[in-house]
Amino acid sequence: MIEVQRAGLCDLVMDLGRPGRGALGVPAGGAADPAALAAANRLVGNDAVAAGLEITLSGPMLRFPAGGVAALTGARFAATRSSGAAVTWNETLVLAAGETLSLGQAQEGCRCWLALRGGLAVPQVMVSRSTLLPAGFGGHLGRALQAGDALPCEPGAGEVRLLRAHPPSGEPDALLRVVAGPQVSLFDDAGLAAFFTGTYRVDASSDRRGLRLAGPAVTHARVELASQGVLPGAVQVPPDGRPIILGWDGPVTGGYPVIAGVISADLPRLAQLRPGDAVRFVTIELATARELAAAQWEFEELG
Amino acid sequence: MQSSEKKPNPRVKPKSGQPTALAAWRWVSDRGLRVATGDATLARYADLLSRKLPEIEDVIPTDGSLLLILRRGASISAELSAALADPLAATPKTSGTLHDIAVEYGGLAGPDLPALAERAGMDVQTFIYRHAAVEYTVAFLGFQPGFPYLHGLPEALHAPRRASPRVRVAAGSVAIGGAYCGIYPAGGPAGWHIIGRTAAVLFDPARQAPALLMPGDRVRFVPE
Numbered sequence: 001m002i003e004v005q006r007a008g009l010c011d012l013v014m015d016l017g018r019p020g021r022g023a024l025g026v027p028a029g030g031a032a033d034p035a036a037l038a039a040a041n042r043l044v045g046n047d048a049v050a051a052g053l054e055i056t057l058s059g060p061m062l063r064f065p066a067g068g069v070a071a072l073t074g075a076r077f078a079a080t081r082s083s084g085a086a087v088t089w090n091e092t093l094v095l096a097a098g099e100t101l102s103l104g105q106a107q108e109g110c111r112c113w114l115a116l117r118g119g120l121a122v123p124q125v126m127v128s129r130s131t132l133l134p135a136g137f138g139g140h141l142g143r144a145l146q147a148g149d150a151l152p153c154e155p156g157a158g159e160v161r162l163l164r165a166h167p168p169s170g171e172p173d174a175l176l177r178v179v180a181g182p183q184v185s186l187f188d189d190a191g192l193a194a195f196f197t198g199t200y201r202v203d204a205s206s207d208r209r210g211l212r213l214a215g216p217a218v219t220h221a222r223v224e225l226a227s228q229g230v231l232p233g234a235v236q237v238p239p240d241g242r243p244i245i246l247g248w249d250g251p252v253t254g255g256y257p258v259i260a261g262v263i264s265a266d267l268p269r270l271a272q273l274r275p276g277d278a279v280r281f282v283t284i285e286l287a288t289a290r291e292l293a294a295a296q297w298e299f300e301e302l303g
Numbered sequence: 304m305q306s307s308e309k310k311p312n313p314r315v316k317p318k319s320g321q322p323t324a325l326a327a328w329r330w331v332s333d334r335g336l337r338v339a340t341g342d343a344t345l346a347r348y349a350d351l352l353s354r355k356l357p358e359i360e361d362v363i364p365t366d367g368s369l370l371l372i373l374r375r376g377a378s379i380s381a382e383l384s385a386a387l388a389d390p391l392a393a394t395p396k397t398s399g400t401l402h403d404i405a406v407e408y409g410g411l412a413g414p415d416l417p418a419l420a421e422r423a424g425m426d427v428q429t430f431i432y433r434h435a436a437v438e439y440t441v442a443f444l445g446f447q448p449g450f451p452y453l454h455g456l457p458e459a460l461h462a463p464r465r466a467s468p469r470v471r472v473a474a475g476s477v478a479i480g481g482a483y484c485g486i487y488p489a490g491g492p493a494g495w496h497i498i499g500r501t502a503a504v505l506f507d508p509a510r511q512a513p514a515l516l517m518p519g520d521r522v523r524f525v526p527e
Binding site: 019020021022023024025026028125126132134135136137138178179180181182224226227228229230231233234251252253254258261262263264286289290293294 | 329330331332333334335337348360361362363364365366367368369370372375376378443444445446447448449450452481489491506508509513514518
């Protein structure tokens with residue numbers, strides 16, 4: 001059980017999402033960096049599919065009446081424990097009964113994931129515990145956590161092992177790798193040059209539905225396109241020329257031309273972009289993108 | 304710009320029921336494969352699902368194309384290539400369930416109705432009559448969970464999307480966007496013209512079948 005004493009900016013219950021329902025208009029959703037949530041789950045002895053919290057930019061204060069075993073992965077946030085013990089990332093944390101864990105602002109990046117031993121026991125909706133905020137279902141009552149919420153945990157099984165995780169080393173630069181999109185031929189030379197040489201800033205209106213970018217306008221032919229299936233990472237360009245990278249909870253269909261698609265290997269980096277961050281795009285071969293395996297987390301037992 | 308995708312020939316249009324050439328494949332990032340399917344979209348969709356191919360995570364049908372989302376790291380198997388090349392019959396026109404949807408037209412429920420009727424050069428009652436006189440077919444769902452894109456809107460009632468979207472419309476709002484009619488399952492921003500509202504629950508994730516309307520279903524609007 002956890003008690004929310006103070007809510008963060010947008011604390012969402014997430015698991016690995018509900019893929020396979022696009023025909024109903026339902027996006028797969030789930031943790032923005034599924035490998036980071038899975039790693040946090042492993043640190044507390046859970047299956048990768050257990051539900052945890054996805055915490056964005058500014059975190060909550062949580063109380064553990066009966067104590068618990070927790071782990072944090074992803075972006076570092078300012079964090080304190082009422083016991084005075086240090087809050088380390090990528091490690092198994094054992095919390096005493098009545099202890100509080102207080103997260104402040106993200107110090108770099110945008111999102112972190114908190115796993116709790118047993119996993120959060122919110123009801124499954126369409127086989128997932130992930131919150132789908134735009135549709136208002138899943139997670140805890142279909143919404144972000146609020147002060148006063150109490151979330152039960154499933155009982156943990158097996159012994160607690162103290163582990164440390166090593167995230168894959170990423171290149172923390174502004175370059176996102178993309179493959180050319182299905183409507184790239186609709187863009188004129190000026191539009192393509194703007195998109196592939198320009199530097200964009202992540203707009204404050206960005207959320208899990210999409211990252212809106214401010215920067216050089218991407219001009220294109222104004223044609224009425226039939227709506228087509230899209231997926232996270234697809235870069236749509238509306239008539240105003242300001243690109244939108246579709247996010248995890250974005251619509252499954254879209255009628256704007258898609259100039260490019262952020263490759264799967266770089267989607268976890270989208271999870272860490274915050275308003276004001278710079279973004280540039282570079283194309284790589286589709287075949288190369290398809291060969292890039294998901295970066296692996298490594299684990300060691302703490303002595 | 305380099306891309307290993309095959310450039311499609313824009314003059315080649317897939318004919319209904321005929322196999323579409325590889326040229327009709329386009330990638331949307333490295334996991335999304337868009338396949339032009341013409342009039343056979345729903346038949347192709349049903350055929351692909353029935354094959355239960357392990358590399359496919361999801362298939363999203365839209366008007367004239369399917370988006371296949373491949374599992375991370377999976378590639379296109381010979382079975383999938385063969386499946387996409389198999390000839391199919393075009394989707395039958397009158398297959399799905401027929402739904403009667405009761406609609407309160409105009410007033411607060413349909414704030415854009417007077418302007419749309421004026422644009423169409425008819426009075427409001429005539430517009431409602433013409434909207435409710437035809438049978439619609441669900442082409443696909445998208446935009447929001449359970450949002451149906453309906454075919455069959457009489458051409459005189461077509462209207463381009465609003466220049467500026469409404470910040471919030473009510474759940475159940477019946478709307479016109481271009482050549483489509485649609486129904487907003489949940490409240491939220493909306494770029495289409497709102498002509499009425501239904502009390503029908505278009506999407507309920509707790510139902511056995513969460514979406515009330517499925518691709519291929521037919522819809523009649525009944526003025527309240």
